[in-house]
Amino acid sequence: MLHMKLPKLAPLILAVTFAQAQPALTVYNENFGVVRDSLTLQLESGMNAVSYSGVTAQLEPESVILRDPSGKVALSVVEQSYRGDPVDQQRLLQMFEGQSINFLQSFDGKEVIVAGKIIRAPSVMKLQNQYGHGQVKTLEPIVEVEGQLQMRLPGLPLFPELGDDSVLQPTLNWKLFADQQAEFEAQLSYLTRGLSWKADYNLVLPEKGDVVTLTGWVSIENNTGKSFDSAKIKLIAGDVNKLDESQPRQMMDYAMAEMRVAKAAPQVEAKKFDEFHMYALPLPTTLRDAETKQVEFVRAEGVQTQQRYVYDGATLPYNWRNYGAVNQDQRFGAQAKTDVAIYREFENTEANGLGVALPAGRTRFYRMDDDGQLEFTGENRIDHTPKDETIRVYLGNAFDLVGERKQSAFYRHPSRDLIRETVEIELRNRGEAAVTIQVMEHLYRWANWEIQSSSHAFEKTDSQTIDFPVVVAPGATETVIYTVEYTW
Numbered sequence: 001m002l003h004m005k006l007p008k009l010a011p012l013i014l015a016v017t018f019a020q021a022q023p024a025l026t027v028y029n030e031n032f033g034v035v036r037d038s039l040t041l042q043l044e045s046g047m048n049a050v051s052y053s054g055v056t057a058q059l060e061p062e063s064v065i066l067r068d069p070s071g072k073v074a075l076s077v078v079e080q081s082y083r084g085d086p087v088d089q090q091r092l093l094q095m096f097e098g099q100s101i102n103f104l105q106s107f108d109g110k111e112v113i114v115a116g117k118i119i120r121a122p123s124v125m126k127l128q129n130q131y132g133h134g135q136v137k138t139l140e141p142i143v144e145v146e147g148q149l150q151m152r153l154p155g156l157p158l159f160p161e162l163g164d165d166s167v168l169q170p171t172l173n174w175k176l177f178a179d180q181q182a183e184f185e186a187q188l189s190y191l192t193r194g195l196s197w198k199a200d201y202n203l204v205l206p207e208k209g210d211v212v213t214l215t216g217w218v219s220i221e222n223n224t225g226k227s228f229d230s231a232k233i234k235l236i237a238g239d240v241n242k243l244d245e246s247q248p249r250q251m252m253d254y255a256m257a258e259m260r261v262a263k264a265a266p267q268v269e270a271k272k273f274d275e276f277h278m279y280a281l282p283l284p285t286t287l288r289d290a291e292t293k294q295v296e297f298v299r300a301e302g303v304q305t306q307q308r309y310v311y312d313g314a315t316l317p318y319n320w321r322n323y324g325a326v327n328q329d330q331r332f333g334a335q336a337k338t339d340v341a342i343y344r345e346f347e348n349t350e351a352n353g354l355g356v357a358l359p360a361g362r363t364r365f366y367r368m369d370d371d372g373q374l375e376f377t378g379e380n381r382i383d384h385t386p387k388d389e390t391i392r393v394y395l396g397n398a399f400d401l402v403g404e405r406k407q408s409a410f411y412r413h414p415s416r417d418l419i420r421e422t423v424e425i426e427l428r429n430r431g432e433a434a435v436t437i438q439v440m441e442h443l444y445r446w447a448n449w450e451i452q453s454s455s456h457a458f459e460k461t462d463s464q465t466i467d468f469p470v471v472v473a474p475g476a477t478e479t480v481i482y483t484v485e486y487t488w
């Protein structure tokens with residue numbers, strides 16, 4: 001066992017006051033963030049009692065760091081406590097339960113003070129029903145006024161002066177030991193829940209054509225129980241691991257973002273930080289409690305996109321690739337869908353007007369109508385996308401395109417490990433323009449397969465998927481027929 005010799009503590013304990021400088025926030029998009037404050041501490045030599053009431057209601061006490069960033073003062077945090085239960089009316093009524101206080105009543109513009117004894121303060125009880133499910137029961141207050149009990153407050157409660165042990169805001173209390181009298185700027189940092197950010201994208205298409213204007217926004221949400229005035233705000237993008245005490249270890253997703261705004265506007269500053277990306281908002285921002293604030297972080301015009309149509313007709317379970325045996329059931333994959341999906345695709349490259357790392361977020365598409373109004377045409381979410389990658393967004397199903405898939409032949413060899421299957425896919429275009437439909441076929445029976453015959457050229461996209469690009473003229477029908485042989 002190690003024994004550490006502590007310095008002899010001075011018997012004097014002083015209450016210390018300080019001035020608070022501009023706060024700074026670093027926000028992650030999974031409901032937590034880092035808060036930093038600069039505090040002017042005036043310490044006497046020996047032990048000092050310090051109370052700080054400027055923290056959030058969701059502070060993680062174990063994460064608190066109080067230090068002298070200059071390293072000139074030998075500051076020791078001997079003890080720390082966090083009071084996260086600031087008083088409110090319900091808490092005050094509970095504190096005075098069993099005692100009499102005054103209540104202010106108003107009648108016809110006149111105010112009257114009456115005395116009442118708090119028999120029971122309002123509270124919430126957590127119970128379990130007969131099935132073991134949690135239930136919440138609210139208990140109303142009971143107040144005795146002139147010998148009678150009533151199940152409500154008789155007026156506005158007027159509480160006596162509070163004792164020194166009560167806090168009006170979440171508070172950190174320290175016992176600090178200083179080896180000498182000192183005045184300096186201390187830095188306070190801590191993790192807190194209740195801060196988050198997300199990205200959203202609006203993409204506007206002209207009346208005709210596929211060139212879009214893309215605008216990206218970040219939305220910062222504050223539910224910490226504290227407002228931050230003129231704060232310096234940074235956003236962290238990347239995969240940052242954080243333990244959740246209520247669940248097993250989990251990965252939290254943070255995006256990579258690179259900010260672009262017009263030269264006339266203040267620029268968002270971006271830099272690499274460790275293995276992540278950090279982005280600072282250009283101006284100090286006031287972020288009030290229970291407020292969501294939006295800031296534009298990327299704008300690009302002239303982004304070339306392509307609309308693609310995909311027919312993935314077979315109805316398969318989501319985990320069909322995990323089957324550990326040959327699927328010899330003739331009915332497997334026989335059920336089919338008729339919808340032809342619409343995808344909007346674009347390259348995230350400098351040549352295409354972008355070339356920035358985009359965080360995951362909701363992507364909304366609009367098309368300009370011939371009357372000059374924007375009409376919503378679909379939305380979906382994109383994943384974290386580095387620059388020079390392709391973004392592909394599913395937007396819905398085409399009204400004028402229909403697919404029909406069926407199994408036209410099935411043969412299982414009686415003595416050999418062999419299955420031969422023929423599939424027909426009919427594509428119908430009821431629209432007024434020719435389209436190219438990507439027919440996606442999953443070879444779901446086994447990993448060893450060979451296409452015996454095919455009516456159209458195809459491309460192998462992975463070990464068990466082939467694609468047929470099929471051009472279908474307006475008002476026409478095209479049929480893809482192929483035979484595949486599985487062996488094992």
